[in-house]
Structure formats: structure tokens, C-alpha cells
Amino acid sequence: MKPPLEFYFDFSSPYGYIASRKIEALASKQGRSVNWHPVLLGAVFKITGGRPLPDVPLKGEYSKRDIERSARFHGVPFRMPEPFPVSTVAACRAFYAVKDGIGLSGRFSDKSGPDPQFSVTAVELAKALFRAYFVENVNISDAENVAKVAASVGCDVRAALNDQAVKERTKAEVDSAIAKGVFGSPYIVVDGEPFWGIDRFDQIERWLTAPF
Amino acid sequence: MKPPLEFYFDFSSPYGYIASRKIEALASKQGRSVNWHPVLLGAVFKITGGRPLPDVPLKGEYSKRDIERSARFHGVPFRMPEPFPVSTVAACRAFYAVKDGIGLSGRFSDKSGPDPQFSVTAVELAKALFRAYFVENVNISDAENVAKVAASVGCDVRAALNDQAVKERTKAEVDSAIAKGVFGSPYIVVDGEPFWGIDRFDQIERWLTAPF
Numbered sequence: 244m245k246p247p248l249e250f251y252f253d254f255s256s257p258y259g260y261i262a263s264r265k266i267e268a269l270a271s272k273q274g275r276s277v278n279w280h281p282v283l284l285g286a287v288f289k290i291t292g293g294r295p296l297p298d299v300p301l302k303g304e305y306s307k308r309d310i311e312r313s314a315r316f317h318g319v320p321f322r323m324p325e326p327f328p329v330s331t332v333a334a335c336r337a338f339y340a341v342k343d344g345i346g347l348s349g350r351f352s353d354k355s356g357p358d359p360q361f362s363v364t365a366v367e368l369a370k371a372l373f374r375a376y377f378v379e380n381v382n383i384s385d386a387e388n389v390a391k392v393a394a395s396v397g398c399d400v401r402a403a404l405n406d407q408a409v410k411e412r413t414k415a416e417v418d419s420a421i422a423k424g425v426f427g428s429p430y431i432v433v434d435g436e437p438f439w440g441i442d443r444f445d446q447i448e449r450w451l452t453a454p455f
Numbered sequence: 456m457k458p459p460l461e462f463y464f465d466f467s468s469p470y471g472y473i474a475s476r477k478i479e480a481l482a483s484k485q486g487r488s489v490n491w492h493p494v495l496l497g498a499v500f501k502i503t504g505g506r507p508l509p510d511v512p513l514k515g516e517y518s519k520r521d522i523e524r525s526a527r528f529h530g531v532p533f534r535m536p537e538p539f540p541v542s543t544v545a546a547c548r549a550f551y552a553v554k555d556g557i558g559l560s561g562r563f564s565d566k567s568g569p570d571p572q573f574s575v576t577a578v579e580l581a582k583a584l585f586r587a588y589f590v591e592n593v594n595i596s597d598a599e600n601v602a603k604v605a606a607s608v609g610c611d612v613r614a615a616l617n618d619q620a621v622k623e624r625t626k627a628e629v630d631s632a633i634a635k636g637v638f639g640s641p642y643i644v645v646d647g648e649p650f651w652g653i654d655r656f657d658q659i660e661r662w663l664t665a666p667f
Contacts, residue, residue, distance in 0.1 A: 291511055291512050291513050291514055292506075292512070293511075293514075294504075299505075300502050301502065301503050301633070301637070302503055302639070305636060308649070309650075309651070309655075315667050316667060425513070426513035437517055437520070439514075439521070442654035442655070443521075445657070446524065449528065455524070455527050455528060
């Protein structure tokens with residue numbers, strides 16, 4: 244089995260969302276799976292001096308247009324959310340709580356320690372969070388909204404969102420991503436080769452067949 | 456005749472260079488021509504707070520790799536120049552001097568006022584400047600080097616580079632581009648619709664057939 248694609252994204256990133264709707268088909272065509280890694284771009288921007296797109300003069304105006312056009316181009320359901328962007332700390336914590344099975348009630352409350360089902364459900368949750376924000380206009384910076392989305396995939400994350408172990412795990416994931424050079428969303432690593440942007444999927448596709 | 460593609464770029468932009476090798480084929484497939492508009496990203500960055508790619512933490516490291524990989528992906532001859540990036544004021548002035556036939560000696564010294572051949576030769580010059588910088592590692596921030604490149608397409612621009620009318624024309628072009636929202640390179644406007652980046656050529660191609 245070849246190594247999975249390492250897929251880094253922020254839950255508030257429209258291009259990350261579009262990528263999330265495309266990456267599994269791209270990977271599976273070449274017999275690959277996908278490792279999902281939500282990160283916090285706010286922490287990254289402190290290092291790079293980056294700013295949320297809407298705040299950048301000229302580029303901000305363009306990006307609004309480009310985001311909606313790119314969603315249409317890729318055939319992905321999309322509605323520009325309000326407010327945008329938002330903090331995704333709660334969404335990120337929920338993801339890692341589910342992935343690691345930390346502090347959960349409900350569906351997984353009878354389990355402890357790693358379980359293969361955790362990763363599957365974490366990806367389900369990631370997709371549901373993206374859909375909530377970018378299709379249904381649900382503000383996922385709100386912990387209560389995150390908890391509702393998690394409930395829709397059978398997880399009770401209410402306690403987990405304030406769990407110290409979950410907080411530390413989330414921070415460690417973000418720090419590790421930054422240490423690996425992740426500076427934007429989506430950011431995909433294929434066999435050590437980094438690709439930034441939904442607009443590098445054409446290069447990833449060729450790279451998976453034969454590095455160039 | 457359908458309107459031309461408006462093609463904005465900086466002579467020091469690697470992605471602008473890659474675009475310059477691809478855009479005429481893209482346009483002519485749909486019966487379009489291309490209007491070439493060199494601009495000065497330095498002036499744009501003063502407004503957007505942008506920085507040259509190599510100066511941005513994390514993103515700078517990535518961009519070096521992405522630039523060379525993108526040139527290979529698109530099958531374009533490329534050698535990362537040193538120094539990079541450079542000022543392209545002289546290159547820009549040479550272009551507009553040739554395009555408008557201002558202050559020239561040599562091939563066009565017997566002409567005055569607009570001539571269709573001027574635009575053709577200006578595009579030849581643009582291609583020669585890009586090739587000098589991104590293939591032959593010639594530092595095109597040096598006015599003497601720009602003059603040599605211009606000589607290779609039959610133009611003597613030595614006097615033009617310090618001509619007040621040429622300076623003003625160049626500044627007016629850059630100001631006009633910024634007023635139109637140009638914030639990066641390449642930036643292509645198709646029937647009023649803006650596209651930023653060599654990685655939007657797939658969208659441009661579809662847009663030229665049918666806007667979506």
C-alpha cells in the first residue's frame with residue numbers, strides 16, 4: 244500500500260473546502276488514501292504575516308469572485324458564508340477529539356484508546372463541518388453549532404471541546420503542521436512533495452502517476 | 456472579432472513568464488488576440504501590503520520549489536535567476552517606448568506616432584526580456600542589459616529609458632492597472648472577468664468557450 248496523501252486545511256478556508264470535495268477521488272484513482280489534518284491558519288499567519296483574504300486590498304475583492312467561480316468550475320455546492328472567515332478552534336478540537344477518542348460521550352463513550360472507526364468518523368465529521376459552514380451557512384466558530392454537527396455523525400463532543408488533552412492535541416497538530424512548512428489551505432503532501440492550493444490538483448494528479 | 460485577452464504581468468514574475476509562454480496558444484484557439492501589459496508589482500505591493508515571494512516565511516521556501524516544478528509541469532524552459540526578484544522599471548519603460556514609438560533610435564527612428572508594427576515588436580521585446588531573465592540569467596534590472604535585449608529585436612532604447620514621456624507613460628500604465636484591480640502576476644482579464652495566476656488557465660479556457 245502506497246503512503247496516504249497528507250491533506251492540511253482550515254475549516255474556514257473555501258479552497259480547502261473545495262479540495263475536501265475532490266481529494267478522495269483524486270487519491271483513490273491512484274490507490275491512495277487521505278490523511279485529514281485540520282489546522283488553524285490564524286496561528287500560521289502570525290508567522291508568515293499573512294492575512295485573511297477579505298482583508299487584503301484588491302486581492303480581497305478578487306478572491307470573493309474567484310471563490311464562487313472556482314466552486315462552480317469544480318462543480319461543488321457552495322454558498323459564501325456570513326461571517327467569513329471565522330475561528331475554527333472548536334471545529335478543530337472536535338475533529339481531534341473524535342479522531343483520538345478523547346473526552347467523548349454518546350456513540351464512542353464505551354470505547355477508550357485508538358479505534359479504526361475513530362478516523363473514519365473524524366472524516367465524516369470534517370465533511371459535515373465543511374458542509375455546515377459552506378453550504379448551510381452555519382457559523383462553526385460557535386461551540387454549540389459544532390456540537391450539533393458532531394451529534395449528526397453520532398458524537399457528543401460538548402465536554403471534549405474544553406478537555407485539556409484535546410486542547411493540547413490540537414495545538415500539537417497545528418505546531419507540527421507549521422514545522423512541516425504548512426502555510427496555507429489546502430496544502431497537500433504527496434510522498435514528501437508539497438502542493439499548495441486546489442489549483443495544484445492537476446500537478447498532484449500527474450505526480451501520483453510519475454514525479455516530474 | 457472578439458475582444459483581446461488583457462494580459463498583465465511583471466517581467467520579474469516567474470508565473471508571469473510561464474503564462475507568457477502559454478497565453479497566445481490559449482487565446483488563438485478561441486480566435487482571440489492578446490494585449491500585453493507589463494506592470495510594476497512593487498507599486499502594487501505598496502497598496503496590498505504584498506511582499507516578494509522569497510521574503511515570506513514558509514511560503515517563500517515553498518514557492519522556490521513550486522516555481523521550478525510549475526515550469527516543468529508546463530514544459531517551459533526555465534532557470535531560476537540570480538538575483539531574484541529584480542526591479543523591472545527599465546524593462547517596463549523599454550516596452551512602452553517601443554509600443555508607442557517614443558524616443559526610439561534605430562529600426563523605428565524614421566517613424567513617428569502609432570504604427571501597427573510597434574505593438575508587434577513590443578511583444579517580441581517582452582518575450583526577449585522574459586527569456587533573458589528566466590532562461591539566460593541576464594539581470595534585466597540593469598538598463599544596459601535591457602538596451603542589449605532591445606537591440607536584439609532591432610530597437611535602440613538607450614535614450615528612451617530616460618525620456619520623460621516614456622516615464623510618464625509607464626507610470627500611467629501601472630496606475631491604470633492598479634485602478635482596474637490588478638494585484639498580482641499574471642493577471643488576465645477576459646471580457647471583463649479577472650483571472651489571477653497561471654493556475655487559472657483551465658478556468659480561462661472554459662470561460663472563453665462559455666462563461667460559467
